[in-house]
Amino acid sequence: MKIKELKKHLYEVFPLSLQESYDNCGMTIGNEEKEITNVLVTLDVTEEVIDEAIESDCNVIVAHHPIVFRGLKSFRGDNYVERCVIKAIRHDIAIFAMHTNVDNSENGTSFELAKVLELQDLSPLDTEGDKAVGCIGTYNGTQDFTTHLKEKLKLKVVKCAGTPGKKSEKSLRIGIVTGSGSEFYGTAKSRECDVFVSADFKYHQYFDAIDGPMIMDIGHYESEIFAKDVFFREISLIFSKNELTLHKVYRSGVVTNPVRFL
Numbered sequence: 410m411k412i413k414e415l416k417k418h419l420y421e422v423f424p425l426s427l428q429e430s431y432d433n434c435g436m437t438i439g440n441e442e443k444e445i446t447n448v449l450v451t452l453d454v455t456e457e458v459i460d461e462a463i464e465s466d467c468n469v470i471v472a473h474h475p476i477v478f479r480g481l482k483s484f485r486g487d488n489y490v491e492r493c494v495i496k497a498i499r500h501d502i503a504i505f506a507m508h509t510n511v512d513n514s515e516n517g518t519s520f521e522l523a524k525v526l527e528l529q530d531l532s533p534l535d536t537e538g539d540k541a542v543g544c545i546g547t548y549n550g551t552q553d554f555t556t557h558l559k560e561k562l563k564l565k566v567v568k569c570a571g572t573p574g575k576k577s578e579k580s581l582r583i584g585i586v587t588g589s590g591s592e593f594y595g596t597a598k599s600r601e602c603d604v605f606v607s608a609d610f611k612y613h614q615y616f617d618a619i620d621g622p623m624i625m626d627i628g629h630y631e632s633e634i635f636a637k638d639v640f641f642r643e644i645s646l647i648f649s650k651n652e653l654t655l656h657k658v659y660r661s662g663v664v665t666n667p668v669r670f671l
C-alpha cells in the first residue's frame with residue numbers, strides 16, 4: 410500500500426474537515442507515492458521516536474500532535490523540531506499528523522478515554538456542525554471514581570478541585586475533553602456533569618469548581634496517550650481489510666511526556 414492510500418483511508422475515519430482552523434494536520438513530511446514498509450503510531454514525535462521508527466523499519470509515523478505547528482524559518486537543528494524534521498527527511502520517513510480531526514470525532518481520544526474508564530451511555534459533550542467535542546458518560550462503578558480513574562490510568566496522583574457534589578459517588582455524570590480542554594468546563598457545567606476530566610487548567614480556573622463540577626486535571630499526556638490505541642486499531646483494520654499482512658503497526662514505546670514529577 411502506498412502512503413497516500415493509508416492517508417485516504419484514515420481521512421475516511423477522521424475527516425480533515427473536522428480539524429480546527431489553527432491546526433496543522435496532514436502529511437507534514439514525506440513522499441506519499443512511496444510504498445509503506447511498516448507504521449509507527451505515537452502521541453508526539455521526538456528524535457527518540459524517529460530512532461525507534463528507523464530501528465523497526467517503519468517509514469511512516471502517525472502522530473497525534475503535529476511536529477510542525479508554526480512556520481519554520483530555518484533548518485539548522487537548533488531545536489528539537491528542526492532536528493526531527495532533518496532526521497525524518499534524511500531517513501526518508503513520512504510524518505503524518507492527525508490531531509483535532511481525531512479530537513473532534515466520536516472515534517477519537519475523548520471517547521477512547523471514556524471507554525477505558527468504563528463509562529456508559531456515551532455521547533458527545535458538545536457538537537459544532539459535524540464536530541463531536543469531548544464525551545459525556547455515566548460512571549456506575551462500586552469504587553469511588555477518583556480511585557477508579559487512578560487505577561485505570563495508572564496514576565499516582567491527580568490534580569483536582571472541588572467535589573462531585575451531593576450526588577451519590579456511585580452514579581456520576583462524567584464529562585471528558587482530552588488534551589487542553591479547560592475551555593469546555595462551562596459546557597460540562599451546563600450539561601450538569603458531576604466531574605470534568607481534562608488537562609491544562611490555569612490556577613484561577615480551579616476556583617470554578619467551587620460552584621460547578623469537580624475538576625480532574627489528569628495531565629495532557631496522560632489524557633491523550635490512548636491516541637496510540639486509536640491509531641493502532643484503525644490502521645490495523647485498514648491493513649486487514651485490504652489483506653495486507655506484510656505491513657506491521659507498532660505502538661511507540663517512548664515516553665514522550667516532557668513533564669516529570671520528582
Ligand SMILES: [Zn+2]
Nearest residue numbers: 588589629633
Ligand atoms: Zn494534545
